[in-house]
Amino acid sequence: MAEIIEPFEFKQCISILKSTGKKAKDLRELKNVIAGISDECIFHHTYQYFLKGHILEYTSDFAHWAGESLEERALSEHLSNIDPYDFKSIHDLRNKLLEVIDNYLENYPEPREAMPGDEFYFNETVTLIFPVGIRAKNLAEFLTAIKYIDSGSIYYHFYEARIRLGSGIDDFSRWIEDALGKKELAERIRAIDPFMHTIEKIRVLIVEAVEDEVKRDMEVIDRCLTGL
Amino acid sequence: MFDRFVGIAPKTDLLLLQMLAARFHKRSFLHINSTRSGGGVAEILQRMIPILQELGINARWEVIEGDPVFFDITKKIHNSLQGNPEKFTEKMWQHHYEINRKNAEKLTLDADAVIIHDPQPAPLIHFKKTGLWIWRCHIDLSNPQIHVWDYLSRYIEKYDATIFSVAKFAREIPIHKFVITPSIDPLSEKNRDLREEEINETLSKFQIPVDRPIILQVSRFDRFKDPVGVIKAFRIAKKYNDCILILAGSPATDDPEGEVVLSEVREYAADDPDIYILLLPPFSDKDINALQRSATIILQKSVKEGFGLTVSESMWKGKPVIGGAVGGIPLQIIHGVTGFLVNSVEGAAFRVRQLLNNPEIAAKMGETAREHVRTNFLLTRQIRDYLSVWYFAEHKGKTVVEI
Numbered sequence: 001m002a003e004i005i006e007p008f009e010f011k012q013c014i015s016i017l018k019s020t021g022k023k024a025k026d027l028r029e030l031k032n033v034i035a036g037i038s039d040e041c042i043f044h045h046t047y048q049y050f051l052k053g054h055i056l057e058y059t060s061d062f063a064h065w066a067g068e069s070l071e072e073r074a075l076s077e078h079l080s081n082i083d084p085y086d087f088k089s090i091h092d093l094r095n096k097l098l099e100v101i102d103n104y105l106e107n108y109p110e111p112r113e114a115m116p117g118d119e120f121y122f123n124e125t126v127t128l129i130f131p132v133g134i135r136a137k138n139l140a141e142f143l144t145a146i147k148y149i150d151s152g153s154i155y156y157h158f159y160e161a162r163i164r165l166g167s168g169i170d171d172f173s174r175w176i177e178d179a180l181g182k183k184e185l186a187e188r189i190r191a192i193d194p195f196m197h198t199i200e201k202i203r204v205l206i207v208e209a210v211e212d213e214v215k216r217d218m219e220v221i222d223r224c225l226t227g228l
Numbered sequence: 229m230f231d232r233f234v235g236i237a238p239k240t241d242l243l244l245l246q247m248l249a250a251r252f253h254k255r256s257f258l259h260i261n262s263t264r265s266g267g268g269v270a271e272i273l274q275r276m277i278p279i280l281q282e283l284g285i286n287a288r289w290e291v292i293e294g295d296p297v298f299f300d301i302t303k304k305i306h307n308s309l310q311g312n313p314e315k316f317t318e319k320m321w322q323h324h325y326e327i328n329r330k331n332a333e334k335l336t337l338d339a340d341a342v343i344i345h346d347p348q349p350a351p352l353i354h355f356k357k358t359g360l361w362i363w364r365c366h367i368d369l370s371n372p373q374i375h376v377w378d379y380l381s382r383y384i385e386k387y388d389a390t391i392f393s394v395a396k397f398a399r400e401i402p403i404h405k406f407v408i409t410p411s412i413d414p415l416s417e418k419n420r421d422l423r424e425e426e427i428n429e430t431l432s433k434f435q436i437p438v439d440r441p442i443i444l445q446v447s448r449f450d451r452f453k454d455p456v457g458v459i460k461a462f463r464i465a466k467k468y469n470d471c472i473l474i475l476a477g478s479p480a481t482d483d484p485e486g487e488v489v490l491s492e493v494r495e496y497a498a499d500d501p502d503i504y505i506l507l508l509p510p511f512s513d514k515d516i517n518a519l520q521r522s523a524t525i526i527l528q529k530s531v532k533e534g535f536g537l538t539v540s541e542s543m544w545k546g547k548p549v550i551g552g553a554v555g556g557i558p559l560q561i562i563h564g565v566t567g568f569l570v571n572s573v574e575g576a577a578f579r580v581r582q583l584l585n586n587p588e589i590a591a592k593m594g595e596t597a598r599e600h601v602r603t604n605f606l607l608t609r610q611i612r613d614y615l616s617v618w619y620f621a622e623h624k625g626k627t628v629v630e631i
Contacts, residue, residue: 017406117370127628
């Protein structure tokens with residue numbers, strides 16, 4: 001009897017932006033607000049950066065603002081080097097952001113103010129998770145689905161899952177390893193660097209990896225037949 | 229109606245919309261604003277209410293009535309919230325309140341969720357009986373005349389939540405401040421695909437020649453839209469490339485200043501045969517659609533803007549848009565990708581020349597612009613977001629909710 005495999009249920013999330021009403025016009029104000037703002041706000045400007053069509057030069061809204069609005073290249077590089085997934089809590093991540101800003105203020109000339117209207121606006125989000133009505137029972141179905149689903153679903157399973165499950169692992173590779181027992185493919189997907197690609201590029205890389213695996217599985221059958 | 233969005237709007241937006249609507253089946257959802265036609269708010273409500281009803285929600289739209297003095301006051305409120313100095317007296321605020329009180333007597337304000345649009349009907353909160361009340365602000369509050377905002381915020385703070393169009397428009401007030409961008413309806417008369425003969429019909433009606441590139445701005449005749457600046461930019465560009473300019477706008481019933489600005493524009497255009505000033509009556513949607521589709525380049529050279537939905541309308545038609553870098557325009561135009569952002573008459577003129585001389589860049593920009601609108605600025609996404617806010621209000625205190 002065939003083994004029953006737990007299907008992969010595709011979900012998606014949408015986030016509705018909420019303003020905190022706070023803004024910063026220069027680096028010192030940014031630092032002061034970061035020190036006291038909600039965890040949800042820090043979460044939004046770091047982890048959720050990937051939900052937007054982001055520029056690959058930056059990894060957070062703070063780095064983006066430092067680069068684009070303050071035009072402080074070195075500061076934006078320092079901030080972009082912070083990997084939010086390295087931290088066990090928002091508290092630790094917040095402290096790292098403050099440390100990087102403090103170091104910059106100590107070692108570099110005072111940055112200028114942002115132009116009026118170009119201040120840093122502190123936001124947070126509320127998130128709604130929902131099933132998209134697609135289930136994959138095997139790798140071939142998974143391959144079809146991953147090509148078809150919206151990019152928001154890839155964000156949910158590839159980025160958001162790392163925080164949700166607290167293990168830094170995405171949903172796709174977890175299912176491929178746990179339900180299908182394909183450790184090598186799971187590791188190939190885990191090796192995709194979430195910082196270095198757009199969501200659409202992540203989709204392409206996953207499709208390539210899964211397609212290779214599906215082809216290999218078919219080739220095994222071919223070899224068996226040849227062996228006969 | 230709803231089915232017609234299949235294949236146009238992102239599929240998961242439609243799915244989530246149906247899931248949320250099922251949860252609010254037969255619940256009442258009331259919208260109130262101050263004009264039935266003219267301007268982006270009325271346009272969205274005209275399209276959104278029937279869809280909500282089709283999805284099984286008991287949606288209603290009411291419009292408050294006022295005398296000319298009331299609309300003169302609310303126009304001043306609007307302008308001063310966007311930064312223009314205006315004088316206010318206690319008597320004016322009293323009249324604002326009094327007209328709302330009279331409207332509250334006539335309107336049925338009972339509903340499970342109520343959205344009050346913009347400052348005109350804001351005092352209605354005093355007459356709230358039940359339900360969730362949200363103040364939906366469509367204008368830029370980032371630099372208001374503070375005395376006007378302070379007065380108005382006495383009403384706003386009584387609401388359960390506010391919704392702003394852009395994060396930087398929000399004020400620091402002690403209630404929930406959601407950010408939801410507005411949207412366009414791809415199926416409306418203003419945005420649907422048109423046949424060649426429908427476009428030609430409009431062009432011949434207004435006697436617009438088609439032998440030269442058309443530069444177009446569609447907007448109310450309002451100083452914040454800088455129609456005179458558009459003429460200046462056109463005159464600079466025309467020294468290098470032969471083209472014509474169309475300035476087209478509808479009057480709005482809540483805008484007494486429109487006539488004054490229109491005369492200024494006419495005077496500045498000074499009978500230039502290549503400038504077409506079209507004062508379109510309300511419900512000229514098909515003509516606006518045809519003008520946008522026949523344009524080579526579309527301008528929205530605002531110097532102050534709420535969101536600037538005409539930008540998304542133009543982008544949806546695959547046109548390159550040059551917009552002022554104000555209000556919600558930078559959310560729609562990703563500079564150099566889905567259009568160009570400009571900060572001056574000279575900047576606008578330069579981009580007009582650049583696009584007229586590089587039709588392949590213009591075409592690629594238009595194509596990217598259309599997809600950007602499809603994923604971010606269609607009506608279905610906005611309805612989805614409104615219902616999401618309502619859903620969150622019913623799950624108080626939670627920041628993540630699973631359906």
